[in-house]
Amino acid sequence: MGSKTVTLLKRLLPYDPPRWAQGLKNIPRNLIRLSPRDDDKVGMINPWNLPSIPKQFEVFIRREDAIGAAISGNKVRKLEFLLADAIEKGCKHVITCGGIQSNHCRITALAARELGMTPHLVLRANIGSESDVGCEGNVLLNRMCGAQMYMVPKLSPYLSELKPRMEKLAETIREKTGEESYLIPVGGSNTLGVFGFLTVFEELLPRIPWITDIVVACGSGGTVGGLCIANHLTGSKVKSVSS
Numbered sequence: 192m193g194s195k196t197v198t199l200l201k202r203l204l205p206y207d208p209p210r211w212a213q214g215l216k217n218i219p220r221n222l223i224r225l226s227p228r229d230d231d232k233v234g235m236i237n238p239w240n241l242p243s244i245p246k247q248f249e250v251f252i253r254r255e256d257a258i259g260a261a262i263s264g265n266k267v268r269k270l271e272f273l274l275a276d277a278i279e280k281g282c283k284h285v286i287t288c289g290g291i292q293s294n295h296c297r298i299t300a301l302a303a304r305e306l307g308m309t310p311h312l313v314l315r316a317n318i319g320s321e322s323d324v325g326c327e328g329n330v331l332l333n334r335m336c337g338a339q340m341y342m343v344p345k346l347s348p349y350l351s352e353l354k355p356r357m358e359k360l361a362e363t364i365r366e367k368t369g370e371e372s373y374l375i376p377v378g379g380s381n382t383l384g385v386f387g388f389l390t391v392f393e394e395l396l397p398r399i400p401w402i403t404d405i406v407v408a409c410g411s412g413g414t415v416g417g418l419c420i421a422n423h424l425t426g427s428k429v430k431s432v433s434s
């Protein structure tokens with residue numbers, strides 16, 4: 192085992208699920224912190240003064256973006272479990288997929304690079320090849336961290352096209368380098384990634400026990416999925432709404 196692998200293994204933190212989650216299957220053993228955790232920022236919940244809402248409602252915004260800079264936002268929560276698994280499995284490459292400007296892909300690429308793994312991104316766009324992609328937004332950050340980008344048509348479905356493409360890529364990498372790749376589904380939403388949002392729920396509720404509804408954006412579904420599982424397991428009566 193190389194010294195880099197040993198250093199990474201030392202960064203893993205044992206995951207201790209909350210009591211209400213202990214009956215779940217496939218509980219991750221470890222996680223890795225991808226952004227500095229400042230307790231004040233983790234708990235940051237700001238009042239949001241929307242002019243048009245009726246007076247009896249109060250709206251707060253949870254600052255999930257405040258946990259870091261380029262590596263921040265809701266995707267970090269899932270990646271802290273997924274990349275810990277990649278480290279445990281000794282993978283040298285991380286492959287994921289999403290839209291051309293996907294935040295999930297950008298954060299995965301930066302985090303993988305920071306951990307010494309090579310990022311590969313299968314990106315949906317109607318563009319011929321990587322050289323035609325340009326340098327805007329997240330693509331610039333992908334380029335800056337040396338992520339390999341592979342284009343697929345914009346409407347490619349995950350199961351029939353993106354997933355097989357990622358598997359083929361892993362096979363090619365194995366043949367060429369003898370190294371293993373870790374595959375992350377679109378948005379990092381799978382049974383492991385979802386634990387990130389059990390953690391968010393665990394942090395959130397004691398801080399704002401009076402809330403009645405949680406509203407989140409929905410892309411791949413892991414964020415709202417994790418919150419709903421936690422809501423059910425804790426017996427909380429908070430309503431989760433996603434759009």
Ligand SMILES: Cc1ncc(COP(=O)(O)O)c(C=O)c1O
Pocket residue numbers: 264265294378380407408409410411412413414415
């Ligand atoms: C800020 C924000 N919130 C929520 C979501 C949805 O997350 P998920 O892919 O877990 O449904 C996304 C991603 O699309 C996002 O960027």
